[in-house]
Amino acid sequence: MTGLAPDPKGGVAPFSKRVMNLSHFMRQAARRHRDAIGFVWGERSWTWAELDRRIDAMAAALAARGVTKGDRVLVQSKNCHQLFESMFVCFRLGAVWVPTNFRQMPGEVAYLAQASGASAMICHSDFPGHVSAAREAAPGIQRVISIGASDFGEDYDALVETYAGQAAPTASVAYDDPCWFFFTSGTTGRPKAAVLTHGQMAFVATNHLCDLMPGTTHQDASLVVAPLSHGAGIHQLAQVARAAKTVLLTSNRFDIDEAWALVARWRITNMFTVPTIVKMLTEHAAVDEHDHASLRYIIYAGAPMYREDQKHALRKLGKVLVQYFGLGEVTGNITVLPPDQHEIEDGPDIRVGTCGYERTGMQVQIQDENGREMAPGETGEICTCGPAVFAGYYANPEANAKAFRDGWFRTGDVGHLDAEGYLFITGRASDMYISGGSNVYPRETEEKILKHPAVAEVAILGIPDTTWGEVGVAVCVLRPGEGLGERELLTWLADKVARYKLPKRVFFWDALPRSGYGKITKKAVQAELEARGCLPLDRQIQASA
Incomplete structure (x- = not known):
C-alpha cells in the first residue's frame, strides 16, 4: 500500500505502510492466556502456548527448507489442528497460505498448484495422488510436508518435535503484502486466486468482531462445521484475535448429533455456517436433545436463507441468527443482518428477504451496466468498495479488468437497496x-x-x-x-x-x-x-x- 510521508521539499513522498503480521494474533493469545485451551479436536486439546510453540517450530522447519517471504505454500488437508496451525505458520514466515478444498480431485488441486506458483506443499497423508498431480503440474514444488506418516513427504509432527524451541523470525509485512490466496469456487469457470493481504485481513477480523460477534472474548467458544480452508478459516482468524477457543467435529463427516453435543459440552457461543447447514441442524431431532442455551451467534453466509427456513431456525434457537452477505473476494464483508433484526413473524415493518445493511467501513452501490448509480428500489448489479475488498486476482489482468470498475468491485450479484440502505439480493446475474x-x-x-x-x-x-x-x-x-x-x-x-x-x-x-x-x-x-x-x-x- 502506498502511504504519505514528508519529503525534503515540504510535500509528501510515498512509503510502504508496515502493518501487524497476522500471526501476532496467535502470539497475543499465547501471552495473555497461555494455559487456557485454544483448540479442541475430539478428546485432545491444545493451550494457546502449545499452539504458538508448534507454529514457531513448523515455521523454523519450513524456513530451514528454504521457504521465505512471498513463497506460496499449497495446503491440501481435511480439518485438523495442523491445517489450523498452517495458516499461522505461513503468516509468520510472510509466506502465502494457499488452502484447497480437501474434497477437490487431484487434477483440480494440480491446477491450483500451477495457478498459484506454489513452491511448497503441506498435504494430509490421505491424499498421495494429490501430491503427485500437484508436483507434475507445478515442478517448482520442491518441499512436501505430510500430515501423518506417508511416503511422499516429511512428517509434520515429527518436524515440530525436531524444531521444538526454535523459531523463525516473524516477517515484517506491509499492508498489501499477500498472506492468503483465496481460490474462488469457480462456478463461472476455472477458480481464480483472490489475493488477500495482511492489512486487509486485519480489517476483516476487526470487522467480524464489530459487526458479527460483538462482545466476543476469551470466554467464548466457536464450533467449526465447515472447511477451515475458506470462510470458516476467516471466522477462526477472528476467534484467535480474541483468544476464543476453536472446537472441531471429530471427523469430516457432518454429524449433527455430535455437533449439538459439542455445543452443550463446550458451551459453544458462535459458529460460522451456510443456510443449508443451519437448516440441517435445526430440522434434526438432536436440536431438542442437547442444551444450546450458550449460543449467541449462528452466522450464516454464502447465500440468503429462504424465509421459511429462517422462521423454523428462529423458533428452534431464538434470536441468534446473524446473516452476512459477501464473497471470497470481499472476505464476507459487505452487509450484516444482526440477531435483533431477525423476526419470526412477517409484518408491515419487517424487511422480509433483506441480507442487511452495509458493514462498518464498507459501501454498497447498485449500478446499471454502464456503472451509473441506481435509485432505491431499482434493480442492478451489487457493487462495493472498502478496506475488505481484496487486492485483485493473482496473475489475471483480464479477470481484474472485469471485476473492477472505477474502483468498485463488481460482485456479479443482482439486487436493490431500499430507502434506508437495506440490501435485497435478487440472485446471481448468471x-x-x-x-x-x-x-x-x-x-x-x-x-x-x-x-x-x-x-x-x-x-x-x-x-x-x-x-x-x-x-x-x-x-x-x-x-x-x-x-x-x-x-x-x-x-x-x-x-x-x-x-x-x-x-x-x-x-x-x-x-x-x-x-x-x-x-x-x-x-x-x-x-x-x-x-x-x-x-x-x-x-x-x-x-x-
Whole structure:
C-alpha cells in the first residue's frame, strides 16, 4: 500500500505502510492466556502456548527448507489442528497460505498448484495422488510436508518435535503484502486466486468482531462445521484475535448429533455456517436433545436463507441468527443482518428477504451496466468498495479488468437497496434467464415454492427453449413422508407468481447436489439434470407425448 510521508521539499513522498503480521494474533493469545485451551479436536486439546510453540517450530522447519517471504505454500488437508496451525505458520514466515478444498480431485488441486506458483506443499497423508498431480503440474514444488506418516513427504509432527524451541523470525509485512490466496469456487469457470493481504485481513477480523460477534472474548467458544480452508478459516482468524477457543467435529463427516453435543459440552457461543447447514441442524431431532442455551451467534453466509427456513431456525434457537452477505473476494464483508433484526413473524415493518445493511467501513452501490448509480428500489448489479475488498486476482489482468470498475468491485450479484440502505439480493446475474423477453430471477419463485408444506428444498434454473428463448426448470426435494406431483405443485403455484415465471417442468429428487462448502449450485444441478437425461427438455416433452 502506498502511504504519505514528508519529503525534503515540504510535500509528501510515498512509503510502504508496515502493518501487524497476522500471526501476532496467535502470539497475543499465547501471552495473555497461555494455559487456557485454544483448540479442541475430539478428546485432545491444545493451550494457546502449545499452539504458538508448534507454529514457531513448523515455521523454523519450513524456513530451514528454504521457504521465505512471498513463497506460496499449497495446503491440501481435511480439518485438523495442523491445517489450523498452517495458516499461522505461513503468516509468520510472510509466506502465502494457499488452502484447497480437501474434497477437490487431484487434477483440480494440480491446477491450483500451477495457478498459484506454489513452491511448497503441506498435504494430509490421505491424499498421495494429490501430491503427485500437484508436483507434475507445478515442478517448482520442491518441499512436501505430510500430515501423518506417508511416503511422499516429511512428517509434520515429527518436524515440530525436531524444531521444538526454535523459531523463525516473524516477517515484517506491509499492508498489501499477500498472506492468503483465496481460490474462488469457480462456478463461472476455472477458480481464480483472490489475493488477500495482511492489512486487509486485519480489517476483516476487526470487522467480524464489530459487526458479527460483538462482545466476543476469551470466554467464548466457536464450533467449526465447515472447511477451515475458506470462510470458516476467516471466522477462526477472528476467534484467535480474541483468544476464543476453536472446537472441531471429530471427523469430516457432518454429524449433527455430535455437533449439538459439542455445543452443550463446550458451551459453544458462535459458529460460522451456510443456510443449508443451519437448516440441517435445526430440522434434526438432536436440536431438542442437547442444551444450546450458550449460543449467541449462528452466522450464516454464502447465500440468503429462504424465509421459511429462517422462521423454523428462529423458533428452534431464538434470536441468534446473524446473516452476512459477501464473497471470497470481499472476505464476507459487505452487509450484516444482526440477531435483533431477525423476526419470526412477517409484518408491515419487517424487511422480509433483506441480507442487511452495509458493514462498518464498507459501501454498497447498485449500478446499471454502464456503472451509473441506481435509485432505491431499482434493480442492478451489487457493487462495493472498502478496506475488505481484496487486492485483485493473482496473475489475471483480464479477470481484474472485469471485476473492477472505477474502483468498485463488481460482485456479479443482482439486487436493490431500499430507502434506508437495506440490501435485497435478487440472485446471481448468471442465474437470471430471459423468458419471452422478460427477465426472470429464480429466487422469487423458489421462495414461493418453499411455502408449500411438502417441499423442503428447491432450485430453479433457466434452460434453452425453442419457443420462449429460455424457460425455468425446478428441482424439488420433499419432506420425509410427503407426496407431491408436478402438475399439483404447478397448479398450487399458478396464482402466486406471474405466468412467465412459472417453471415449465418440475422434477423431484431425494437430494440436491452440493458443493464442498455445502452450497447448492445451479451449475451442479444442471449437470445432474443432464446426467439423469432430464435435458434437453424437447426430448422430455416428446417422450411424454
